[in-house]
Amino acid sequence: MMEALLKVSGLNKTFGKKKVLHGVDFTVASGRVVGLVGPNGAGKSTIMKAILGLIPTDGGQIQIADQAVSITKHQALRQVGALIEYPGIYPFLTGRQHLELFAAKKQRQQHVDAIVQALGMAGYINKPAKSYSLGMKQKLGIAQALVDRPQLVILDEPMNGLDPQAVKDLRDIIRAQAKAGTSFLISSHILSELEKVADDVLILNHGHIIQQSTMQDLAEAGGTIYELQTVNDRDALAALQAAHVPVNLVDRKLQITQTDRTTLNAALIALVHAGIAVQDVTKAQHDLEQSFLDLVEQEVH
Numbered sequence: 001m002m003e004a005l006l007k008v009s010g011l012n013k014t015f016g017k018k019k020v021l022h023g024v025d026f027t028v029a030s031g032r033v034v035g036l037v038g039p040n041g042a043g044k045s046t047i048m049k050a051i052l053g054l055i056p057t058d059g060g061q062i063q064i065a066d067q068a069v070s071i072t073k074h075q076a077l078r079q080v081g082a083l084i085e086y087p088g089i090y091p092f093l094t095g096r097q098h099l100e101l102f103a104a105k106k107q108r109q110q111h112v113d114a115i116v117q118a119l120g121m122a123g124y125i126n127k128p129a130k131s132y133s134l135g136m137k138q139k140l141g142i143a144q145a146l147v148d149r150p151q152l153v154i155l156d157e158p159m160n161g162l163d164p165q166a167v168k169d170l171r172d173i174i175r176a177q178a179k180a181g182t183s184f185l186i187s188s189h190i191l192s193e194l195e196k197v198a199d200d201v202l203i204l205n206h207g208h209i210i211q212q213s214t215m216q217d218l219a220e221a222g223g224t225i226y227e228l229q230t231v232n233d234r235d236a237l238a239a240l241q242a243a244h245v246p247v248n249l250v251d252r253k254l255q256i257t258q259t260d261r262t263t264l265n266a267a268l269i270a271l272v273h274a275g276i277a278v279q280d281v282t283k284a285q286h287d288l289e290q291s292f293l294d295l296v297e298q299e300v301h
């Protein structure tokens with residue numbers, strides 16, 4: 001068992017009469033990158049604000065390194081870096097001056113230079129932040145959260161507004177810091193955005209955690225599908241059914257659902273035996289986004 005750095009249990013939150021969090025439970029272990037995924041309004045930001053002691057809660061516990069956090073108890077947050085909603089930017093300070101404010105004295109320049117380099121900000125870091133584009137401000141906000149090498153980093157929709165190179169840079173630095181032991185909680189409303197970076201996923205819908213698993217398990221749960229094109233799909237369907245291969249004719253395409261590593265082989269053997277020529281085989285990508293939407297959909301009905 002890996003040690004849990006962040007523990008959230010039984011978290012409830014009501015705004016007026018509206019209950020937005022219903023007994024939310026999860027943990028983030030040291031060095032793990034955990035994705036918090038859910039549609040708009042699911043409660044992701046509310047959870048993050050509660051963890052950061054920014055809003056009062058209506059019951060439940062939050063602990064960081066075994067210390068309780070609440071709106072009046074912030075001690076444990078010294079080891080936490082965060083970007084929630086809009087980055088706090090001072091228009092007349094340079095990017096570098098922002099980062100210097102957030103970096104501890106020890107090795108300040110090295111840490112600032114390292115994050116500037118990692119996020120590709122060298123070209124503008126010495127200019128006043130008022131001249132930054134939206135994406136540049138977003139990167140500065142992320143850099144502020146990371147520069148002090150905290151134990152826990154909380155990022156609310158960090159990929160918003162970033163170009164593909166910046167998204168890749170961000171993924172790389174998250175993986176590097178996680179390897180060095182930092183834990184991450186990162187929200188997104190797009191599951192596939194987190195596919196390459198998160199170890200674990202929490203799926204949140206209407207304030208409930210509806211699924212909690214490793215990213216790998218979630219990706220594999222979608223399953224692999226092969227699409228076959230043959231000279232005679234109707235006969236092929238009959239031959240495959242006779243051979244007990246899991247097959248469907250979907251939109252006039254033969255689809256085989258892989259149940260184990262022998263499925264495709266069994267299908268091809270059955271077709272060869274039936275004398276049906278195969279013209280094409282394609283492997284359909286498991287559609288992570290679709291499995292996420294299915295999960296959320298199932299929960300609503």
Ligand SMILES: Nc1ncnc2c1ncn2[C@@H]1O[C@H](COP(=O)(O)OP(=O)(O)OP(=O)(O)O)[C@@H](O)[C@H]1O
Pocket residue numbers: 015016020038039040041042043044045046047189
């Ligand atoms: N200060 C507030 N007062 C009243 N209702 C609020 C407040 N903050 C959030 N809510 C409500 O709580 C629910 C959850 O909001 P939250 O911002 O946590 O969702 P989210 O998952 O972060 O969504 P998004 O992806 O759109 O940012 C929403 O229904 C929202 O309207």
